[in-house]
Amino acid sequence: MTTGVRATARIVARPDGRGGTALPVLDGDGPLALRRIRAHGDEARVMLVGAMSGPLGGDHFTVEAEVAEGARLHLASAAATIALPGQAKGEARYEVRIGVADGGELRWLPEQLICAQGSELYVATRVDLAPGARLVFREEQVLGRSGEEPGRLGSRLTVRIGGRVVLDQELACGPGAPGGWDGPAVLAGHRALGQLVVVQSEFVDAPVEARLLGEGAALVPLAGPAALVTAVAPDALRLRRVLDEALAALAPACHG
Amino acid sequence: MHLDHSHPHAGATVGADAHRPDGTRRALRIGLGGPVGSGKTATVAALCRTLREELSLAVVTNDIYTREDAEFLLREAVLPPERITAVETGACPHTAIRDDISANLEAVEDLEDEVGPLDIVLVESGGDNLTATFSKGLVDAQIFVIDVAGGDDIPRKGGPGVTTADLLVVNKTDLAPYVGSDLGRMAADAKTARGEMPVVFQSLRSEAGVTEVALWVRAQLAAWTA
Amino acid sequence: MSRAALFVLADGRFPAGGHAHSGGAEAAVKAGRVTGAASLEEFCRGRLHTTGLVSAALAAAAALGVDPVELDGAADARTPSPALRVAARKLGRQLMRAARATWPSAELDALAREFPKGAHQPVVLGLTARAAGLGPEDAAYCSAYESVSGPATAVVRLLSLDPFDATRVLARLAPELDRVADRAVEAARGVVAGGGVDVLPAASAPMLEVGAEGHAGWAVRLFAS
Numbered sequence: 001m002t003t004g005v006r007a008t009a010r011i012v013a014r015p016d017g018r019g020g021t022a023l024p025v026l027d028g029d030g031p032l033a034l035r036r037i038r039a040h041g042d043e044a045r046v047m048l049v050g051a052m053s054g055p056l057g058g059d060h061f062t063v064e065a066e067v068a069e070g071a072r073l074h075l076a077s078a079a080a081t082i083a084l085p086g087q088a089k090g091e092a093r094y095e096v097r098i099g100v101a102d103g104g105e106l107r108w109l110p111e112q113l114i115c116a117q118g119s120e121l122y123v124a125t126r127v128d129l130a131p132g133a134r135l136v137f138r139e140e141q142v143l144g145r146s147g148e149e150p151g152r153l154g155s156r157l158t159v160r161i162g163g164r165v166v167l168d169q170e171l172a173c174g175p176g177a178p179g180g181w182d183g184p185a186v187l188a189g190h191r192a193l194g195q196l197v198v199v200q201s202e203f204v205d206a207p208v209e210a211r212l213l214g215e216g217a218a219l220v221p222l223a224g225p226a227a228l229v230t231a232v233a234p235d236a237l238r239l240r241r242v243l244d245e246a247l248a249a250l251a252p253a254c255h256g
Numbered sequence: 257m258h259l260d261h262s263h264p265h266a267g268a269t270v271g272a273d274a275h276r277p278d279g280t281r282r283a284l285r286i287g288l289g290g291p292v293g294s295g296k297t298a299t300v301a302a303l304c305r306t307l308r309e310e311l312s313l314a315v316v317t318n319d320i321y322t323r324e325d326a327e328f329l330l331r332e333a334v335l336p337p338e339r340i341t342a343v344e345t346g347a348c349p350h351t352a353i354r355d356d357i358s359a360n361l362e363a364v365e366d367l368e369d370e371v372g373p374l375d376i377v378l379v380e381s382g383g384d385n386l387t388a389t390f391s392k393g394l395v396d397a398q399i400f401v402i403d404v405a406g407g408d409d410i411p412r413k414g415g416p417g418v419t420t421a422d423l424l425v426v427n428k429t430d431l432a433p434y435v436g437s438d439l440g441r442m443a444a445d446a447k448t449a450r451g452e453m454p455v456v457f458q459s460l461r462s463e464a465g466v467t468e469v470a471l472w473v474r475a476q477l478a479a480w481t482a
Numbered sequence: 483m484s485r486a487a488l489f490v491l492a493d494g495r496f497p498a499g500g501h502a503h504s505g506g507a508e509a510a511v512k513a514g515r516v517t518g519a520a521s522l523e524e525f526c527r528g529r530l531h532t533t534g535l536v537s538a539a540l541a542a543a544a545a546l547g548v549d550p551v552e553l554d555g556a557a558d559a560r561t562p563s564p565a566l567r568v569a570a571r572k573l574g575r576q577l578m579r580a581a582r583a584t585w586p587s588a589e590l591d592a593l594a595r596e597f598p599k600g601a602h603q604p605v606v607l608g609l610t611a612r613a614a615g616l617g618p619e620d621a622a623y624c625s626a627y628e629s630v631s632g633p634a635t636a637v638v639r640l641l642s643l644d645p646f647d648a649t650r651v652l653a654r655l656a657p658e659l660d661r662v663a664d665r666a667v668e669a670a671r672g673v674v675a676g677g678g679v680d681v682l683p684a685a686s687a688p689m690l691e692v693g694a695e696g697h698a699g700w701a702v703r704l705f706a707s
Contacts, residue, residue, distance in 0.1 A: 156684065165559040168684040172531075178685075179658060180528025184515035185506060186687045193688055210564050210695050216688075218695040223558035223567065230562060232688050320704075344706035346502035347639050356497035358576035359706075 004058025004088040007032045011065040013044055013073040013104070020044070021071045032061055043072040048110060050081060057120055058088025062095045067104035067133070077110035080142075080236075083151055085118035091152070096125040102132035112140040112192075112236050115174060119151030131162040132201055136251050138243060140194035142236045143174060143187075150174040150191065159197055159226065166224035167197065190216060190232035192239040198250045199226040208250065217242045219250070276368060283314075283374035284480040285364060286473060287353065287390035289381040289417055290401035295427040295460065297325045299401055300380050302466035303473060304334035311375040311477070314339040314367040316360060318349040320382045339371050349382030357394040364394075376477060389416045397476050399469070403428040408437035411445035419449045423456060423472050430459040487614040490584070491607075492624045494631060499576030503569060504636030504705035505529060505629065509693035511640045519647040522637050526630040526655060530662055532687035534629030536560050537604035538622040538666035539682045543673050544608025545621035550593050550601060556679040557602035563691045565698035567602075569707035575600030577607060587613035622666040626659050636705060 009032035016022035021044035028034040033049040048063070055061050067073050083092055094113075100106045115121055129135055139157065143150030152174035159167040171193070173181040180186055187193065207221035217231035229246040233239035276282045288296045297317075304313055313335060317325040319342055326342035329335065341363045345352040352359055364377050379395055381388055390398045400421035402410050405428055411418055418424060424446055432439050439457060446455045456468045490496065507525065510516040516525050540553050561567045578600065582590050590613055593601055600606075604625050611621035634648040665683070672681045694707060 158680075158684075164555065165680065167562060168556070168559040168680075169562065169686040170684040171686055171688075178531035180524055180526070180531055183524030183528040184510045184521055185525045185528030185690050186532060188515055188689045190688075210698070212692070212696050212699070216692060218563070218692045220562050220564055220691075220695060222562055223555075228562050230688050230691050232692070323701075344502050344703075346504070346636070346706065347704040348501060351501050355495065356499060356501055358497055358499045358579050359502060359572075361579065362572075362575060 004056065004060060004086065004090075004092065005030060005054065006060045008062040008064065009034055009048070011046055011073065011075070012068070013066065013071040014068040015070040021073060031055075032063060040074065043074050043105075043107075045074045045076070048075060048077040050077070050079060054084065054086075055081075055092035055094055055121060056084050056086025056088065057092055058086055058090050059092040060095075061093070062097070064097045065099070065106065065108070067100040067106045069101040069103045072105040074107045075110065080111040080114050082114045082116055082145070083119040083121040083153075084116050085120070085151070091120035091122050091154075094121060094123045096123070098125070098127045098137075100127075100129050100133035100135060102130040104130070105134040107136040109136065109138050112142050114142045114145060114236075115151035115153045116145055117148040117151055121151065121153055123153070123155040125155070125157045127157075127159045127197075129159070129161045129199055133161075133199065135197065135199040136247070137197040138194065138247070140192065140236065140239055140243070142239075143191045152176050157195060157197075159199070161199060161224050161226065164224065166222045166226050167228060169195070187232060190234060192233045192236045194229075194231045194233075194239050194243050196229040196231075196243050196246055196250075197226060200251075201225055203227060213242055213246055217246070219246055276365075280373070281481070283364075283368060283372070283377045284397075284477050285377045285379055285395045286476065287379045287381065287395035287398035288401060289353070289388050289390060289398060289421070290425075291406055294401045294403040294406060296380055296401045297328055298460055299399075299425065299427065299466060299469065300378050301329060301332050301334045302460050303378065303470055304329070306466055306470045307376070307473065308335060312373060314371060314374050314377045315341070316363045316367070316377060316379045317342045318345050318352050318360065318380065318382045319343075320345065320347060320349055325380060325382070339367065341367055345382060350388035353379070353381050353394060354389060354391045357391045360394050376473065387415055387417065389420060396480060397422040399423045399425055401425045401427055404432045404437040404439065404442070405435045408439075408442050409445075411442050411449055414449045418446070421453075422476075423454050423469070424450060425469060426455065426457045428459060429457045430461050484615065485620075487585075488616055488620045488624065491610060491614060491616070491620075492627060494635065496580060498580045499573050500628065500632055501635075502706045503573065503632060504640070504707065505533075505633040506690045506693050506697075506707070507633035507636045508640060508703060508705045509697040510689070511637065513693070515689070516637060516641075518641070519643065519651055522634060522643065522648065523651045523654065526633055526651060527658065528687060529633060529690065530626060530630050530655060530658060532685040533690060534626045535662050535666055535683050535685050537629055538626040538663055539669045540602065540604035541608035541611065541621040541625040542618035542667045542670035543679070543682065544605045545611045545616065545618040546670055546674050547612065548670070548673050548679065550605045550609055551596060552679050553605045553608075554597065554601045556682055557605060560682075560684045560686070561602070562686075563694045565694040565707065566691065569694075570602045570604075571597070571600035572706070573600075573603040574606040577603055577610060581606065581610035581613060585610065585613040589613065618667050618670050619663060622663040622670070623659070626662045626666065630655055630659070640704065
């Protein structure tokens with residue numbers, strides 16, 4: 001029996017002392033390659049490049065990012081990540097651990113995660129923010145490539161601010177998930193779903209007002225200085241359109 | 257969490273407790289029920305206009321569809337908007353005033369907290385049917401409003417609203433000649449059904465308007481605060 | 483303790499305000515996603531395994547004596563929709579009133595003082611079960627069952643659905659209710675065993691969240707949520 005691949009990528013962002021952001025740690029590993037790309041003002045930019053396909057069944061990928069006080073980091077990915085069935089037994093795990101210190105800012109805007117037919121993936125994302133940290137975080141999941149049945153997906157996204165959990169959301173869908181996942185209470189036949197989390201201390205005094213963003217999405221204030229967009233859509237393209245509009249409205253400087 | 261055994265009634269009061277958590281006497285609560293279109297909301301509006309100068313009032317409405325009656329009262333500006341609250345009833349106003357009164361109690365208490373002190377809270381039921389009455393856990397006295405156009409046999413048919421309400425109001429007496437209702441017969445039937453309990457015949461279009469009902473409300477308040 | 487107290491607490495006529503809420507069913511009916519018994523069943527099944535599981539676990543944990551203030555925070559984090567947070571606190575406050583009148587308890591009094599405008603309903607439910615001498619399994623069952631009985635009753639009113647069909651839907655969900663209650667209690671015991679409230683399930687239902695925000699903005703509706 002084959003065992004899956006274990007891979008970890010780490011990023012640490014700190015002020016470089018000259019008004020910009022340095023990346024003293026930028027370690028990719030195997031299928032998780034990291035590239036520093038051209039900075040944008042004082043913001044360091046990193047591209048996550050998938051060096052091979054995956055995660056496959058049994059793989060365990062971890063991506064860690066630490067943003068120190070006063071540093072600004074932007075993460076994007078070169079292409080969508082595609083979870084595929086593998087030869088190894090068991091589900092694949094993809095863990096993301098993010099920490100942002102007071103006065104630090106992270107914009108985490110990777111491409112979609114696509115759960116191909118027959119794949120089994122669990123994604124765990126843990127975000128720890130200091131009270132004065134700023135965050136824009138997007139995740140998008142697509143069930144099945146075009147025209148195929150969805151893979152199995154489990155995910156959990158936890159966001160803490162100053163140690164207090166302000167958002168804890170799990171989702172289970174695809175074959176073998178608890179019943180009703182595709183029914184009218186959960187996904188209602190939609191195949192693309194996404195969340196956009198924006199955290200900034202301005203929301204303490206001026207929280208966003210809850211509103212619908214079209215038929216399958218809502219912008220809401222969380223019980224803390226954070227805003228969340230929850231969106232479902234028939235496909236990845238329409239999902240991105242909704243999240244892009246929300247992003248432009250919520251955090252104009254962060255768009256793109 | 258701190259556990260304290262010394263204040264069994266701290267926080268929200270339960271049921272029909274006559275006192276607020278701080279020990280002061282709460283407002284008198286009067287319920288107004290009756291069939292659809294009999295003039296409950298119009299009577300509430302008229303009572304507010306008559307009594308608002310001398311008393312501190314608030315209104316809770318129980319609508320079938322959310323907020324219709326509350327919005328009528330707001331449009332008519334019978335009270336400042338913060339004194340009018342609509343309770344959502346899940347399509348069953350009679351449940352909200354009788355079987356499960358928790359949402360109404362909260363609305364009443366929130367009004368006392370936010371715009372109090374209050375003398376009277378009028379709790380209006382959604383127009384439901386002849387059997388809908390208010391729980392004694394919610395109101396201290398209730399008025400049942402019927403009208404002559406609904407048929408002059410309603411007092412004879414009885415039902416808990418007609419027979420047990422503290423005051424029966426027969427509304428729209430000005431319409432009696434046009435709808436063929438016999439006011440004398442209605443009065444006699446009401447007497448049979450209610451014995452000595454009061455009945456008021458009113459037309460809000462007449463000069464007297466809501467005067468008699470307002471007098472009855474004042475008497476209830478005098479008894480409550482005595 | 484008396485197990486019969488469970489019937490008092492779980493009775494749909496227990497006067498705690500539930501009759502005015504549809505559990506998201508009104509929004510789903512209006513959107514055309516629930517149109518009859520079959521889609522009601524799928525709606526209820528999805529709600530049971532998401533909101534139902536989370537609520538049942540919160541209730542079980544409260545019944546076990548986990549700090550209700552911490553549980554209330556955990557409920558907030560698991561309820562991103564402010565419309566649903568408001569509904570949960572309203573219902574919690576209404577249940578608190580009924581609970582204190584029915585099973586007076588110092589713990590309920592203390593929670594009422596801590597949250598004068600209401601704690602999340604499942605937390606109050608768990609503490610009520612505790613005050614009634616019931617255990618975490620009872621609290622979990624009660625909460626999980628409410629997560630489906632509320633929408634089923636509402637859809638009977640909204641669609642004039644045959645009430646026998648609605649009751650059959652609930653009966654068909656019984657085996658899954660058992661599993662959800664078991665999972666909820668197991669998670670709640672994990673909290674007590676040292677895992678803290680973070681180990682409680684957080685299963686989410688995007689359509690319920692989005693639908694609740696839409697519903698809260700309607701000018702005319704039958705149900706409060």
